[in-house]
Amino acid sequence: MPVSVWGLAIAQALLTTGNILLVAVSALIGKQLASHPALITVPVAMQFLGLIVATLPAAHLMHKLGRKVGFILGNSIGLLGTWVALQGLEASSLMHFAVGTFLIGMAIGTGQQYRFAALDVCNVEQRPRAISMVMAGGILAAILGPNLAIWSRQWFDGNPFVGAFYGLFMIYVLALLLISSLRLATAVKTIPGEVSRSYYELFQQPLLVATIASGAIGYAIMVLLMTATPIAMQQDGFPFSNIAWVIQWHVLGMYVPSFFTGHLIRRFSSRSVILWGCAVLALCVLVNVLGNSYWHYLLSLMLLGVGWNFTYIGATHLLTFTYRPAEQGKVQGINEFMVFTAAAVGSLLAGMGVDILGWFWLNIASLPPLIFVAWWIFSLADERARERVKG
Template identity: 55%
Template structure:
């Protein structure tokens, strides 16, 4: 039986990912409306991921000294501020201010990425894959609510499209703020704060850590690039916003619904096999995109993309926990998320330009070499990493 802290973090993840889906559904389209050039349409999305990347290392070290609760509360306060700023910027049609708001929202999202690590720490080692899966499964709620709220919130201020989405976002961050304040999150122990810790160079020499970071980074980067380009591509192929929101909704279901059994699959087949399966699914997504531009082709491609991301991300997160001692936790978790979300930021920044230059089909084909590199590196590192996995250095 998983502790109540894990269930609370799963609910918190559900609320915040719901907000993230709202952002995914509307931010690129708002960028098209407000940006001085179509080249900058996905700049707010890219700044959101840059905010995620910028928060990862400071957040991990802050929580090492002040604890998870203080860090999570601070992250939600920043989220409220970013949502308010984005709301005001959209009302005033001020593109630079909107970009600042999405950057702050990214910082808040970066802090919330530590929820999955907090869930790991709240349970015994044998239950870690299930704890990660449960927290990630909170995204299933987001998959249902996020796109629905994106469409429904349009009624909040009909004269200003998408303004209501940020009013909803403010409410989600406030609710999560209250939830986190009620959770029994323990303070960091002496082993975490004062124990021996290896250097970054020594840590990154571990095949286990190398494999986890590479798989997580490429899997997340490919997913974000294709997902960010999807609303623009569908708009260019004359699909309605409702169709786009529906595709994003099913994509997010693909991202999170498998979480109910991914942990058990990892327990049976191991992390690296699940990561490899995820890479195969990511490649399949890119191939499906070549078949056509009708709604169902987008639907199938994005669902496959979501499931592939789920396997690579959860597999990589589980593998990561085998690579560090307690005092090294902040270092490893911070550098992992910094690199993973750095790739996500890079992908989101490129999405608008690649969609404009290459088109939907060619954009997807360009993802295949990166996926192939991930598969080869995971395959190469796996035999050498096995002794460390069995040693259980976490």
């Protein structure tokens, strides 16, 4: 496996560590700075907006100028966003802080291309394993992220959240130095006579539509139930320590399977792995509706992480069979845009869903789109030979 893949896995670990750190503190900072309860989640919403805004331009930029240029720019924006957020904290300005989280969201959106960059430096046989290795970086983040959020509270007197953003600043500096040292793909060279298809023509491919739907719906359901679980657990009277433990095991469930997901794709095909992911997500829902004990929440969130891992990595690999070299930036960009837009919608619907539908019916409501994706992927099984990778 190329050294660059290992470097990208570490970069992914740094990115995810920063994400978890932000999840731990952004809402609390919003509560501290907001003049009205409705404004508490503005920094989180701005982070998602920044992520969504960056996906298409980042993919096209890397297609034209190469991966390294794109990632250096993304991490530089992250450094700027961290500095702006710190100024917002110092000034006790919610809007100033939210501008910072918007810029950090753009950096996160650019970093989501790490897994695609790993594909560029591998041969076809190594691609499933390369995706898995990069995603496995999240295991380190599952340990570092929550602990960094706790340790950083002691770094500065006066405001317990300032240290978190100095920690985030260091993360982006390390990522910038790491990316600068890696050999990554340069701009994609246009093959004479090769024409890039329009979005309309690309979306005439059932495989592309089904692949994007798999990644988007799998991610949306994961974010929906992950975000709703702490609310449901709090309503059931569980202490914060129980909630934090459940979330940490969920994150491990998201990334630990990455050690063998690539092997499963090579052995059985990415479609099979996506179908297994849908089945595991459905099992998560079943556990949730059967009870609301601590062990129900713990098991369901672990299953939620595993199901997301299978659908996300499977869809990432399957996507590589839907575009020509000249269309790489276009297809990867629209995939990221739609996947993370779906994730943002899932996060926004979580609190409302628990309040209006209740925990039981929120879980039931997540099943129809899941069943639809499973049916769609299964209906394309006759094309399995096209995307199966021989080990």
